Amino acid sequence: MRVPVDWLREYVAVPADATGAQIAADLVRVGLEEEGLHTGGVTGPLVVGRVLTREPEPQKNGKTINWCTVDVGDANGTGEPQGIVCGAHNFDVGDLVVVILPGGVLQTPQGPLEVSARKTYGHVSAGMICSERELGIGDDHDGILVLTRRFAGDDETLARLEPGTDAIPLLGLDRETVEINVTPDRGYCFSIRGVAREYSHSTGAEFTDPALDLAARAPAATEGGFPVTLADDAPIRGHDGCDRYVARIVRGIDVTAPTPRWMATRLTEAGMRPISLPVDVTNYVMLGLGQPLHAFDVSTLRDGITVRRARAGERITTLDDVDRALDTEDLLITDSGGERALAIAGVMGGADTEVGPETTDVLIEAAHFDAVSIARSARRHKLPSEASRRFERGVDPQLAAAAAQLAVDLLVKHGGGVADDEVTDVGSPAPMAPVAMDLGFPTRIVGVEYPADEVVSILESIGCEVSRDGEVLTVVPPSWRPDLTTAEDLVEEVARIDGYDRIPSVLPTPPGGAGLTHAQRVRRVVANTLAGQGLSEVWSAPFVAEERYAALGLDVPAELARSVRLANPLSDEQPLMRTRLLATLVDSVRRNVSRGARDVGLFEIGLVVDLKGEQQAAPTEDVGVRPSDEVLAAITAAVPAQPRHVAFALAGERDRAGWWGGGRGADVTDVIELARVLGEALAVRVTTVTDSVAPFHPGRCARVALDDGTVVGHVGELHPKVVAALGLPARTVAGELDLDLLTTAAEGAVQAQTLATFPVAQSDVALVVDEAVTAAEVESALRSGAGESLESVTLFDVYRGDQLDAGKKSLAYRLAFRSADRTLTTDEVSALRDAAVAEAGRRSGAVQR
Structure with a gap:
């Protein structure tokens, strides 16, 4: 979220001398994360210039350039006119323009552009006459910025514009914007209103909530308002998809009217591109108050609006001209009959009702949508819009009428429209659930003494309604804080507002006598032993494709029967959980060889999945409530076995060649030795017997077993077909052992014995x-x-x-x-x-x- 400092000052009393860095530090103090600090991006001499001469010069390439002399006062150090080549033609002698002199730097999409005097078109051009786009204050690049036209009618500003005047403050390029990262539980900070509130908590500066005045001026709902029906017949988690819908109509708007420059500037500073007056107004209200709005062309609507879930097979073409298949969980804005989808609620509007050049009457939608519904739709359709980012974090349900009123005011004032007297306001959001908290709970949890009066004062300062009954507080969170649902949430607010710096840093004392578990010690011994043998440990993602089983020469149907298929894989190309480490370790071998490593020795310790029987679906429960023992047992039963394995692979030379003689390539005896060395390190005697299993060469494979015959794995040379299919070096050898079996066998295996002194x-x-x-x-x-x-x-x-x-x-x-x-x-x-x-x-x- 980008917060223009000048905009923030309208909502909270920021000191006049406060810098962007100081404001960012104040916001960090109450838990917001600073992402950056932005200014206009122009450095160096940027001044006002007056065009003295303009001589058009046609070029052989058909282009005409202007050789100009520009008065820049004493900004160039000489007072002499500056000679500049300019390709634009929308200015004339006597106009005031913006000139960047040699040494100045412009920020372009390609990076910083340092301006210098250079010879071009037969002249030495000492600087640039700039356009809006080059200055980063607009999209106009067809011609240069002419100040006499930009400030036409502003006689006071024009009177003080002299050649050489610093143009950076004149154009607002010194204005600062603080960028913060908004965490999922602080959705109200996706607005200037929310950030201003947090700044007030941090500094004590007076906060003025613009929503209060707007809500007071917003007219009450009337019977003749635009018909809206809330008809969600399939709520998610018991929450209606839309529990409030406010609709206001403004007629006779001139949609071609220009967006006020101050509004366009604020939108640009906040990271949004000005588009048209209706769109800019809805974005401006959203950024200011935190309530997303949508504008419909009234002429494209029928008799009313119905909010409902999508039907099976339904489709919509959204504003980005993409035809989308809808899911039955998608919440839609439809026409009165419910037959035509107008928008994916809270995500993106439809192309059929878009406000266009011919639009005169606009319906403003200000609604409150369920966070889970919007989040799922946005992810399902890969449409992370500015509106959905706010709805999925929770929007203040009491804000809709105030936001609609601000939008109407701006459209009437700047678009020449007239607001309908009729108002639609349907639905009734559920009240905030009260939270009970013991007065001493914050002190016990945080470890800082919080007096009772201070706890109450802090909770009231963030908007909570607090009542006290003895030592128990009943707290009703404010409507803009849907994240406050437990006593622990309230404790976090107390600690945050009081100051995290008050919480002492105490180094915890670990209890003695515990140490590592037997399994942890075994893993360390195995890792250290293999590292001592010259191998390097790697980690590989546990996801594989079905084709990998075939490449390894395995029984594909049997492996698929053991594999867990992910419902939402990170990559559609790798939807399976690995059943053996070698399936992914070979990728690390190939990658190292492809990057120039000739002799490779790698090992990995990790989990594999061994599904026995049909893959079971685990039950789900709402977060925030402990599942029952039966549900926990069902979840545990649905989790497949995940034994821990160790795998290793060698390629190239095992004994390096040098001045001391020739080397020796890695072969099957090396991986047999690794298996035996691991057994010795764990005091477990293992035996190796010739075997023939995939993915190993049938004549160069050994089965590794314990004394009781339990098979713990296999080692050997990879089959030539496997090596070729995976692009591995010839004669690559590898092995994989079940580390859980070795861990069990090693438990109690080491027994102290008296050393015999008699001869052997x-x-x-x-x-x-x-x-x-x-x-x-x-x-x-x-x-x-x-x-x-x-x-x-x-x-x-x-x-x-x-x-x-x-x-x-x-x-x-x-x-x-x-x-x-x-x-x-x-x-x-x-x-x-x-x-x-x-x-x-x-x-x-x-x-x-």
Whole structure:
């Protein structure tokens, strides 16, 4: 919201010497956010000049330029006339014009333009004679700004216009505009009226509410007013779409009459472009009071207006010439029969009833619409209009008559119209709901002592009606504050008006003895371990397209059955929640490689969605009220499982090449190692067994499992077709593990043990097994058979050759035994080794070589 300082002074007694920066600081003190401070944007010497000579010079390109000499007084430092080339022709010798001299800067849409003396068309042009658009005070660019015409009839101003006079204050280019950010709960500040009220709260300056006088002058409703029917048969959340509608008619308007310059200036400073008198008047009232208005051409209306919800299949062409399909939740302004849509209420008018050059009679609509209805329609149709921004934040329902009266006054005065005596004012807004609050509540919540009288005084100062019964206050918020619905809202107002700077800054003392949870510690260990292995952590958005499942070589129907489809996705191209981290991690790999990273190692820890069964719709409840236990249980039941996973990917070289020798590309053994390293860091023993699952290469994939056989994930080299489909480097390897399963397995896994001081005894054994038997299976059998004295098993050799039958291989293991209470004898070690070999033979068919 842009607030011109001069306009603000009409509503509140801003000191004459107050600057825009000081006003912004005062507004920040009561919780408004400053966005910026704007002025005319012209710097440097901008002066009044009198044209002394004007010599037209035709050019070879068919254009005629004027070589002029202009008297700029002593502004150029010499007193000599200034030679300037000008392409406009709407001025003559003797006219007073606006001249920017070398060194001055104009603000253009392309950025700042510094004016300098330069040679052009055979002359040295020392400056510019400016148009309204170049000065940023209007849209006229057909000719230059001639001051003798602009101030025609203002003899006092013309009398003091001398060559060399500073034109910046003359044209209001030194006027300041404060820009603030209006939060959703402070919709009343989307007006000069609301901001002036806040400035008064901050500084104590006297505030004059213009709506009071306007409301007092507004005539009461009559029986002969323009017929309006409120017929909302489908209220949202029980709130009628329109609970008040004021209509006033002004006849005989000259719509071609110019908008008063002061009004056009204020609209421009507030960030709106002047268009025509009726439109400018409605915008001016909206900016000033906060009540959006709409102007209808009376000749295009039938016998009356009906406000209702849209019907299925209904359409409307709005003022932007877009044909729109309407939703049954859209609130419409229609003709008396309800058959023709005239406007999307509170959002945008229809093209059929637009005020045009032939319009003479105008109906002014000042209505109060339901905030939720307008917000939904504006978002549904992607029409964030100035009106909808105000309605969706809550407009004062008592303001309609005053706003309509101001619009009528301006149209009569500047458009030459005559106001009808008949007035329409239908509907009855619900009164503001009272809020009960304990007098000591602000002190308990904020931590600052607020005396009872001060609490009452602050609430009354913001417009509340306060009654006291012992230690309990009953507070009725003002009509312009629909955000005040709870005691906590009132506490915020007390703290805000009293001053946030009074609230002490106290560093909270964290309770001791809690620390991180087991799951948090596991995540930190995993992240630190992978970072220690040279990988970088990334985050990727959890949204995917159906095509990603196909690119990964997955079973698309099965993945879709597990996927949650978003009802309102950020991107229509990615409407699904990911079921695995690799579906999005590969994007990070590709992006890094495309930007020049040759060797990439990335990992991500995040949630995935695993939908089991049909996707359930969660029930909804109104905000501000705690849902029942049954509703909370239904919401919880509708939320699918969201396990936490860790995924990693490697591409390029794992061991870098250099002067020390050649490098080594990342391969499947590297991701197997990462899985084993994570298990060791968490004190969880994991095993890897050959497997074949998408999206991995069928011969270079391993299943990662716990001792009890629980599968926690897979690692391997991505399938060549997957690599090609995703644009990844060749031989990219990756893996994904269920971190929740690892977290559970790691709980209590670390047990303190007394270090054995007795010597270790080692025994080697070579076992011949079928080619299909994995080393992990044999190792598991050896561990099971060797008993508790076995300290470690290490595979140190694999042999395939002529000394073995076809389809056989020899696995050589080193078994290390140690007892905690004695030195093992040779016979004991041999017996333990034989037991281990026997178990391996029983479970895997191993034969000692």
